[in-house]
Amino acid sequence: MAVAPSSSSSELPDECWESIFKHTNNPHDHESLSLVSKQFLSFINRIHTHLIISDGVLPLLPALLRRFTTLTSIKVTHYFTGDIDALLSQIASFNLPSLHSLDISKLRTFPSHGLRQFSQKFPTLKSFICYSTRPDLVLIAECFPNLEEIDMSYPLPGLVFEIKALTSGLKKLRKVDLSGTYFLEDSSIFTLCHNCVSLEALVVHDASSFSNIGIANAIRQRPQLRSLAVRRGNVTSELIDAFVSLKDLTCLDLSESHISDEALCALAEGGLPLRELCLDNCKGYGFDGISCLLRKCNNLQCLGLQGTEFLNDECVIDLSLLLGNLNVVKLNRNDNLTDLSLFAIMCNCPLITKIWMERTSVGKHKLEENCLVVNSHLKFLYLAWNSWLDDGSITMLASVCPNLEMIDLGESCGRISKGAIDVLWRCCKIQRMDLYGIGRDLSQFQFRVNFEVPTFFVLNLSSCSISDEELSLLSKSCYNLKELTLDFCGEITANGGKAGGEKLQATKNDKFAVL
Template sequence: MAPSSSSNCRFQLPDECWETVFKHLTHHPHDHESLSLVSRHFFSLTNRIRTHLTISDRLLPHLPALLRRFPNLTSIKLPERRYFAGDINALLSQIASFDLPSLHSLDISYQHTFPSHGLRQFSQKFPTLKSLICSHTQPDLVLIAECFPNLKELNVSYTSLFSVTDLHVKALASGLKKLRKVDLSCFLDSSIFTFCQNWVFLEALVFSGNSFLSEIGIANAIRQRPQLRSLGVRRGNVTLELIDALVSLKDLTCLDLSYSSISDEALCALAEGGLPFTELSLQNCLGYGYCGISCLLRKCNNLQYLDLQGTEFLNDECVIELSLLLGNLNVVKLSGNENLTDLSLFTIMRNCPLITEIKMDSTGVGKLKLEEDCLVVNFHVKFLYLAQNKWLDDGSVTMLASVCPNLEMIDLTYCRRVSKGAIDILRRCCKIHQMNLAHLGCDLPLFRFQFRVNYEVPTLLVLNFSRCRISDEELSLISKSCYRLKELNLDYCDNITENGVKQVVKNCKQLRMVSLYGCEKVCSDVVAWMIFARPSLRKIGAPPQFHFADDSQQDLLLRRGCFVAL
């Protein structure tokens, strides 16, 4: 007997519960598509949980439909000028004609000219905009202050100093009273001091690439805002005067001094301040050594993010000792330090039990072989970036697979001695969803990636095989084992043909992107076949022989929902 309507009602979940479930089930907005096909109700719910939209040339014909479909968008990013031939002012005016009550963030970076007219219309519809990002452009600062008085975040980094006047400074200082986060690069000492005096709610301040500011000017300015929680001073000279101002910021948790010059004395003085750092970046900093960094880390008991990329003095012994101070670390970045080997990598996994992400590109990982029984399994590691490690080989990768069972992403780009070890990642890491294997095994002259496995890898969603020597046979096996692939990069895979591509398209029913740039043996006819055979495809990087016969062919393929990039 069918259940009555009243009994059905008892088992219906509120929409808020379904939205929570959907957010936990998916890794990317693209994953919502399969859910939206279940029912009209699910279609409506997935539309409501989409919050971000990046606009491109190919989306313009569909923009009105998209803005109606996703009523809860919170942020929109406009196309960069180099990728967009249209009128940015008209595009802003078009967006302003739609009802988007949740919209609070707009990104208009990398524009040749500032879209003043469009922004004025936009501000009339969205006067409560909270975030405006206009990096690498020349913004009208007076207009921004007039049109968006409720801004809490403003990014005007990498703009020209010479167009900033006292009028601009006064307008920003008096007009944007609610600012909490600012990224600047086009102001002098006096201007920054004025801003810090007036922006009483300021919590995060970043100076990006500003050679016109002095360290004394920055120090005087930040003393006006003792409640700062985040500070970035990039490409500067960190003097004791600046350190003295820093230690007065008792709530400072995030400090970024990338590409700056700082001494051991300055780091030790910073350590004495006892600031509650959770994030610290000294990427490519000069002037300090092990004494300074160890002194600072001994005082940072709750550090969760550490970036020491490009630190020349670091070696395995340093990392072993420093790791003992980093029990709460989640993310560490050590790329560009050639003296670091497997010992550093596996020591971090052992001594930092909460580590989830390790970035060690261009290091000596693989150079020092360790016994497997000396290693400790770390169930928290999810992301490993090991690109351009010339010593890394199959044995090292197999060992990584055994100690990182919950790995979700690995980057082995330009690991020229790795071949079959990549398969062990697929076999042992049951949560793997992204692998970058570009240029894999290119130092092994007879190597061909032999993807001969008899087990399924349903979690793998993104796979980059560009410039790998794989054949149609391997592609067929990939499509059978990794049948849930969404993105597949096969750029410059010289041995594949349309036969292998067709096998992938037939077996991977959720495929959204395939890139075939430089695949000389793939015929042009396969592109249209792919689009009609697999409706889920949204983008194809076309092989060299493909050309549109005319505009009508391009329009036809776009109407099928797929963009073909030449």
């Protein structure tokens, strides 16, 4: 005889509900879900882990800190005009046992008193971000001895950098950003790498006071480094030899440097287990050097080749054959790249999820749809500032990228109208679109969405000629829309904007603004 399960045994465990809410497509829906029951409210409260504090948030801060007790990180915006010392003291009066990260970047006043109060409540803080400030390193080391990450890049003039005080007090540092510290000497970075025995990631962009030999000697002190970002005028053999000595190096950023083919080939011979490589705006190398490196680093997942002088479609087609595990690629500001490059990546890199090809020539070389392969992994596509794009190009993309969640066509939509509608129709998971200037170069333009798009949340239609009628139809079809930007849309009347806004507010109780 079968026994029906009790209501308690058939309920999902709390861990399952939390996992479901964490993967909700649109976080804006959390507030609606929190109204369902006290149990759902509790789940929603627990999954909100990040808080950004601005002047507008300040009056609500006590209520927010009482509600979201599982916060892990707090960021104070750089345009915060209140008393930062008082703010940190106020935060310290609440119980936030999971808090481990604080960001006070770009604040003109370094809150020494507030940090002392804050540290008494949160002495185990792990991450402290204070770029573009004038940090007191002695105070930081005293207050937060358990720090694992510190970003003190691009400090304000007049800072006295007590690097020894920092490294002697922070034995657990794992990641340090010293970018823009133009007044430090080679001995400083050597001391850092020598003393911080747990260091795994180092960033030294725009630190012109360090010599190549100084950086090379320093990183040899920490052979366990996994991530290194070094923006140099010239990548010398001393640096390459030091890089090769880092046998666990998985992330290397050499953007805006001068590096030769010989240097890249020497790097390839080192057999490093690179997963991320950034050569944005680098000079001095060519196809031979980068292809040599990619043949050896065949597990690369993220590649940046923005602003590369020699790059063309033929190069990208050949390189894509070496990138079977690639997830993310950035190819912005390469004028010689067309549709051939874009579709080669989509075809030869089956795991690709994000492609940046802004300011290229995508749309110039039309391809036949029956020659293309569907890529079900691609979710994010950034094609802003591509003036060759037209409806045919966008419709073809929509047909072979069925799982797109976001497409950015900003500043490139002058000849696009129906193509954007096809994306909404064909891509059933689409959530965000930037269509700034859509239809601007067309004598006749209509943006009529007369079918439901339940997954759609964010849309930018600024500088387009959308009418009151089209706006009303949009609000009915995209009934989950949360953000709609309509800057410089001159054909929308006050009544049209009000009608659209009322519809959206009535549907989801969210803000709607014609800016």
